[in-house]
Amino acid sequence: MIRELIARREGENHGLHQQYLNPFLVRVLSIIGYDVVYVRGEGPWLYDKEGNRYLDFLSGYSVFNLGRNHPKVKAALMEVLELDRPNLVQMDCPLLAGLLAERLVEVTKRAFPGLERVFFTNSGTEAVEGALKFARAATGRPRFLHLEHSFHGLTLGSLSVNGDAYFREGFGELLPATAIPMNDLDTLERELKVGDVACFIVEPIQGKGVYVPDDEFLPGAQELCRRYGALFVLDEVQTGFGRTGRLFCGEHWGLEPDIVTVAKTLSGGYVPVGAIITRPEVHRKVFRNLERAVVHSNTFGMNELAMAAGLAALEVLEKECLVERAAEMGARFMAGLKGLQAKYEMVADVRGKGLMLGIEFGPPSSLKLKAAWKGVEGVKRGLFAQLIVMGLMREHRLLTQVSAHGVNIVKFLPPLVVGEEEIDYALSALDAVLAEAHRFPGGIWGLAKDLVKGALGARA
Ligand SMILES: Cc1ncc(COP(=O)(O)O)c(C=O)c1O
Numbered sequence: 001m002i003r004e005l006i007a008r009r010e011g012e013n014h015g016l017h018q019q020y021l022n023p024f025l026v027r028v029l030s031i032i033g034y035d036v037v038y039v040r041g042e043g044p045w046l047y048d049k050e051g052n053r054y055l056d057f058l059s060g061y062s063v064f065n066l067g068r069n070h071p072k073v074k075a076a077l078m079e080v081l082e083l084d085r086p087n088l089v090q091m092d093c094p095l096l097a098g099l100l101a102e103r104l105v106e107v108t109k110r111a112f113p114g115l116e117r118v119f120f121t122n123s124g125t126e127a128v129e130g131a132l133k134f135a136r137a138a139t140g141r142p143r144f145l146h147l148e149h150s151f152h153g154l155t156l157g158s159l160s161v162n163g164d165a166y167f168r169e170g171f172g173e174l175l176p177a178t179a180i181p182m183n184d185l186d187t188l189e190r191e192l193k194v195g196d197v198a199c200f201i202v203e204p205i206q207g208k209g210v211y212v213p214d215d216e217f218l219p220g221a222q223e224l225c226r227r228y229g230a231l232f233v234l235d236e237v238q239t240g241f242g243r244t245g246r247l248f249c250g251e252h253w254g255l256e257p258d259i260v261t262v263a264k265t266l267s268g269g270y271v272p273v274g275a276i277i278t279r280p281e282v283h284r285k286v287f288r289n290l291e292r293a294v295v296h297s298n299t300f301g302m303n304e305l306a307m308a309a310g311l312a313a314l315e316v317l318e319k320e321c322l323v324e325r326a327a328e329m330g331a332r333f334m335a336g337l338k339g340l341q342a343k344y345e346m347v348a349d350v351r352g353k354g355l356m357l358g359i360e361f362g363p364p365s366s367l368k369l370k371a372a373w374k375g376v377e378g379v380k381r382g383l384f385a386q387l388i389v390m391g392l393m394r395e396h397r398l399l400t401q402v403s404a405h406g407v408n409i410v411k412f413l414p415p416l417v418v419g420e421e422e423i424d425y426a427l428s429a430l431d432a433v434l435a436e437a438h439r440f441p442g443g444i445w446g447l448a449k450d451l452v453k454g455a456l457g458a459r460a
Contacts, residue, residue: 011037014029014030014035031451032386032390032451033390033394036048036054037049038054041068041069042068042069043067043068043417044057044067044068044417044418044422046399052397054397054398054399055396055397055398055399056399056414057399057426058400058401059415060264061207061264061413062207062243062264062413063264063269064265065241065242065265065326065415065416066265066268066313066416066417068269068415070269070312070313072312072315072316073269073312073313073316075312076308076309076312077270077305077308077309079308080305080308085304087303087304087305088299088300088304094302094304094307096304096308096311097120099307099311100120100310100311103310103314104314105118105277107314108260108277110247111246112255112256112257112277113256114256114279115257115277115278116278116279117278117279117280118275118276118277119134119283120273120298120301120307121273121301122298122301122306123153123263123272123274124235124237124263125153125155126298127237127262127274127276128152128153128157128158128161128235128237128261129153129157130261130276130296131201131259131261132157132158132161132199133296134259134278134282134285134286135199135230135231135233137282138231138258138282141195141196141198141229141230142175142176142198143176143177143178143194143197143198144176144177144178144199144201145178145179145197145201145230146161146162146177146179146180146200146201146202147163147181147206148179148180148182149163149182149206149208149209150163150164150202150203150206150208151164152201152203152235153237156175160174160175160176161175163179164404166406180200182211182213183213185216185220185221188224189224192224192225192227192228192230193228195228195229198231199230199231199232199233199258200221200232201233201235202221202232202234203236203237203238204218204244204248204249204253205239205244205249205356208404209403209404209407210351210411211351212351212353218253219253219254219255222255222256225258231258231259231282232257232258233257234248234250234255234259234261235261236249236250236262237261237262237274238264238356239356240265240266241264241265241266241313242265242317242322242325242326242416243326243355243356243413243416244326244352244353244355244356245323245327245354246327248260258279259276259279260276261274261276261277262275262277265313265317266313268312268313270305270309271303271305271306273306317416322416323416325416325417326355326416329414329418330352330356330357332423333414333423333427334350334352334357337350337357337359337427338350340359340430340434341359343431344434344437345438346362346364346373346437346438347360347361347362347434348360348362348408355412355413355414355416356411356412356413357412358411359430360408361384361385361410362408363377364438371440372440372441375448376451377408379452380406381407381408382408383451383452384437385402385403385407385409386451387444387445387447387451388400388410388433389401389402390444390447391436392429392430395429395432396425396432396433400412414426
């Protein structure tokens, strides 16, 4: 039925979304040349109807660390379907959930000893919502601390700890929360001292902007949290499962969080899944007696497809040594990016760890380029980075993204299965687009017209 339906309606994608989902998103995709109709995905590649292939350095925002449609995860899901399992009985203890929890604790404990209890969710934001509730239950305190530029999801609790006004504005009153500048331990301590903080929640490397903290910051923050009785919550929804060249990003600094949130890649790219992994003493404060056995729950969290996908994804990650591969390929990518930084004046910074990397652009000093830069950046900050993303897509079929709103940072999140060939292809594409960007008139500046028109339209 689905095969026939897809064959009959393929190509109507954008029209349907225009009509029923989000017409403004459809317009944005068309302006930046991302209005492709993809028909297939395999490993790090996407394919359109004409058979063109696209190198996916977006990875569905880090859902596809294993690459797309991994045969082992697919086989696990098909087995579950064939077995007609007793799914979602609810008043029940499903086996696969127990097995995935056992496996998650086993692998998590290698990085973060002491995290021994699991609660399954359906998304990253739901894991964060749960972590915030758990922190309140464990401490009896109301307020949360988070970093400027943070991103933890977009439901109301997660939005309360979001560090970007763009996402928060227009949605009314949120939970009591305070933003701390990255690397500012004095401000963190001042806020913790007030005594009303349930937890400090932090992405070990920030997804929006690929900001990497100084080496002293996170260990110092953890120490301060302990001193003032607040929980230290690490949000590894994006950085977890090998993305940064370690199984968990917090390992880079030897962290020992009280709670870790995960999601995205745990599904192997198929079905929604997430988890809150906590110390037993935190868990005990939430589920503390018979009366409160179901005080926090959900309907779909332990569904058999998600659990099977999680078990298979963890096995693939280990068997294919993808964490080590991310470290190795990340080092190659980073070396190439550093080379581009030395070569091009508008590359202001390159940063990140493993295969979570960013390149930041800044204003040029040569006269001709200055005028071009002002022409786009004067309309809206961050449009230059969007031009680079457009150039990479239009001329090289390489998918990337501008890393946050109003910044000139392009982010790269390749699947961890990429090899030297794909990394080198991406670097040469970036080299070519940057060469064009440093030539004016012409080059990718020709794309600016559409973009500026679009940006002006969006403001109107
Ligand atoms: C660090 C982090 N936390 C939470 C979330 C929210 O996850 P979801 O989109 O699955 O709700 C994201 C999503 O990008 C994320 O990067």
